[in-house]
Amino acid sequence: MNPASFYQRQTILKEIGDAGQKKLTQARVLIIGAGGLGHPVATYLAGAGVGHLTICDHDHVEESNLHRQILFTPKDIGKPKAEVLSDRIRAQNPLIQVHTINHKLTASNAQQHLACIDVIVDCCDNFATKFLLHDSAFLWSKDLVQASIYQMEGQLQIFPFQTQGRDQGCLRCLWPTVPSANAVGSCAQAGVIGAVPGVLGTLQAMEVIKLICGFGRSTCAATTTINLLDLQTDTLKWRKQAQCSLCGDSPTITTINEQAYQNETTCEVNSEVDIELSDLNPEEFILIDLRSSDERLKSPTRASSEALLFSDYEHWKNQISKTQKTLFICQRGFRSADIAQRFRSQGYQACYSLKGGIENAAI
Numbered sequence: 001m002n003p004a005s006f007y008q009r010q011t012i013l014k015e016i017g018d019a020g021q022k023k024l025t026q027a028r029v030l031i032i033g034a035g036g037l038g039h040p041v042a043t044y045l046a047g048a049g050v051g052h053l054t055i056c057d058h059d060h061v062e063e064s065n066l067h068r069q070i071l072f073t074p075k076d077i078g079k080p081k082a083e084v085l086s087d088r089i090r091a092q093n094p095l096i097q098v099h100t101i102n103h104k105l106t107a108s109n110a111q112q113h114l115a116c117i118d119v120i121v122d123c124c125d126n127f128a129t130k131f132l133l134h135d136s137a138f139l140w141s142k143d144l145v146q147a148s149i150y151q152m153e154g155q156l157q158i159f160p161f162q163t164q165g166r167d168q169g170c171l172r173c174l175w176p177t178v179p180s181a182n183a184v185g186s187c188a189q190a191g192v193i194g195a196v197p198g199v200l201g202t203l204q205a206m207e208v209i210k211l212i213c214g215f216g217r218s219t220c221a222a223t224t225t226i227n228l229l230d231l232q233t234d235t236l237k238w239r240k241q242a243q244c245s246l247c248g249d250s251p252t253i254t255t256i257n258e259q260a261y262q263n264e265t266t267c268e269v270n271s272e273v274d275i276e277l278s279d280l281n282p283e284e285f286i287l288i289d290l291r292s293s294d295e296r297l298k299s300p301t302r303a304s305s306e307a308l309l310f311s312d313y314e315h316w317k318n319q320i321s322k323t324q325k326t327l328f329i330c331q332r333g334f335r336s337a338d339i340a341q342r343f344r345s346q347g348y349q350a351c352y353s354l355k356g357g358i359e360n361a362a363i
């Protein structure tokens with residue numbers, strides 16, 4: 001194998017060149033999750049010549065994985081995912097080093113596994129691990145590229161804490177606490193077409209290559225949502241919050257506390273929060289709309305409502321009273337349930353969320 005000819009088609013790009021290829025060869029990237037996102041990420045980073053790739057997953061291949069985890073074959077069923085994916089990637093590009101972690105990344109082993117890493121690629125499917133990776137990336141100044149999918153939609157978030165510093169805001173400015181595990185459905189419950197994580201994982205790989213080589217522009221402290229039903233994209237940018245528990249002026253999260261990430265559900269959504277349209281009189285409630293401006297344009301509400309950015313939470317805490325009936329609405333009822341729960345945990349017992357969101361009950 002001759003590196004010059006292997007990488008020739010990308011080194012002729014002015015954005016890569018020999019200097020960029022050298023940076024890729026020296027880069028150390030950790031992929032968390034060898035599933036639908038992890039496969040395209042691993043494939044394209046190996047192809048690009050990332051010199052040190054580590055693949056971490058504690059699961060085994062199942063038959064229901066094969067339609068989207070495209071490098072697995074029926075012969076792999078029952079084998080450790082991280083090992084099988086690592087073998088495929090080594091075969092794809094023998095010029096790079098591929099390392100395998102067959103156990104779960106936890107708060108107690110995170111520092112050990114992240115110590116020598118430049119970029120973390122979050123391809124996992126649970127909030128506890130996403131927050132663990134995010135907080136670790138912030139505290140130890142690593143770049144982080146996150147993606148998640150829900151049915152036909154994907155979300156991408158980039159936190160270049162190593163290459164661009166820690167002043168742009170963090171995930172906890174938007175979501176102060178780890179959302180409940182049931183705030184969004186898993187692939188098993190919600191369903192997934194393999195091409196959706198394929199698209200998002202490919203975007204993650206491209207963002208990693210941009211970060212390593214230092215070209216292009218990435219929107220940071222923002223969630224980019226891509227709806228693959230109509231190819232519409234929407235970017236929700238948020239502001240750094242002075243009171244953020246991680247990046248704010250007086251942070252309370254200063255180390256990785258092993259207890260904080262043990263439960264997959266640290267903020268359980270109380271079923272009393274969810275309210276059906278038929279059970280409420282909209283005139284009794286202040287309506288607060290959590291959707292982005294694009295979402296609001298697509299499905300306007302008939303009732304008048306105030307718009308609220310997720311990051312305006314602290315502001316709204318001073319605007320509504322603890323006894324005022326307040327109904328949060330969003331597209332599907334996940335964000336609204338989470339924020340209503342967050343208000344309730346602060347003593348605002350008259351906060352509710354419209355069950356199923358605007359999609360299920362036009363208001």
Ligand SMILES: [Zn+2]
Binds near residue numbers: 171241245248
């Ligand atoms: Zn923050």
